Amino acid sequence: xxxxxxxxxxxxxxxxxxxxxxxxxxxxxxxxxxxxxxxxxxxxxxxxxxxxxxxxxxxxxxxxxxxxxxxxxxxxxxxxxxxxxxxxxxxxxxxxxxxxxxxxxxxxxxxxx
Amino acid sequence: xxxxxxxxxxxxxxxxxxxxxxxxxxxxxxxxxxxxxxxxxxxxxxxxxxxxxxxxxxxxxxxxxxxxxxxxxxxxxxxxxxxxxxxxxxxxxxxxxxxxxxxxxxxxxxxxxxxxxxxx
Numbered sequence: 001x002x003x004x005x006x007x008x009x010x011x012x013x014x015x016x017x018x019x020x021x022x023x024x025x026x027x028x029x030x031x032x033x034x035x036x037x038x039x040x041x042x043x044x045x046x047x048x049x050x051x052x053x054x055x056x057x058x059x060x061x062x063x064x065x066x067x068x069x070x071x072x073x074x075x076x077x078x079x080x081x082x083x084x085x086x087x088x089x090x091x092x093x094x095x096x097x098x099x100x101x102x103x104x105x106x107x108x109x110x111x112x113x
Numbered sequence: 114x115x116x117x118x119x120x121x122x123x124x125x126x127x128x129x130x131x132x133x134x135x136x137x138x139x140x141x142x143x144x145x146x147x148x149x150x151x152x153x154x155x156x157x158x159x160x161x162x163x164x165x166x167x168x169x170x171x172x173x174x175x176x177x178x179x180x181x182x183x184x185x186x187x188x189x190x191x192x193x194x195x196x197x198x199x200x201x202x203x204x205x206x207x208x209x210x211x212x213x214x215x216x217x218x219x220x221x222x223x224x225x226x227x228x229x230x231x232x233x
Binding site (some may be wrong): 029031035040041042043044045048050056058088090092094097098099100102104106107113 | 119122146155156157158160163204216219220221222223224225226
């Protein structure tokens with residue numbers, strides 16, 4: 001099925017460990033986004049990639065890095081996980097920044113202990 | 114920077130009745146989009162309704178309608194004939210309108226969310 005695929009769906013990390021959240025879309029979308037969702041705070045933008053080859057910081061980028069590997073894939077890396085990064089992470093994509101048909105992945109629930 | 118505020122952390126409604134979820138936003142822009150998203154327990158983000166700021170007419174989608182008050186920067190969602198399947202977290206979101214040379218890059222700004230409970 002066409003859409004945004006996130007892996008893994010669940011993950012538990014120890015403080016200081018690293019990991020990469022994967023996101024892939026098969027809709028030929030140009031723009032991709034990483035959000036985190038925390039109780040009482042809604043979704044906040046971590047990083048985005050307006051087009052292949054570009055990435056930029058969002059509202060809460062500290063502690064994260066991203067890679068736009070190709071047009072389909074946009075990964076989020078935690079180099080040294082902290083308990084404050086316990087959250088649900090969503091990847092989203094749209095055809096281009098001027099469109100508004102966002103497609104979201106199903107999310108990754110990450111717990112850092 | 115734009116901000117979106119949902120002042121109702123939780124709301125409840127009886128099945129078949131009507132409920133209104135509130136959303137206010139702050140922006141200096143004149144052209145933008147507003148959205149309501151539904152997030153059921155499955156975590157999937159589902160678009161409920163969209164409003165373009167330049168349109169005076171309020172958007173409607175079946176049982177869902179909005180009351181868009183541009184001057185007051187208010188964007189409420191009304192759910193009529195509530196159903197058990199409407200129970201979910203609802204998010205209000207803002208996005209700048211991207212014209213040629215615009216720099217919003219399609220970024221969404223979300224409110225804090227409102228948990229809607231539907232009682233049978």
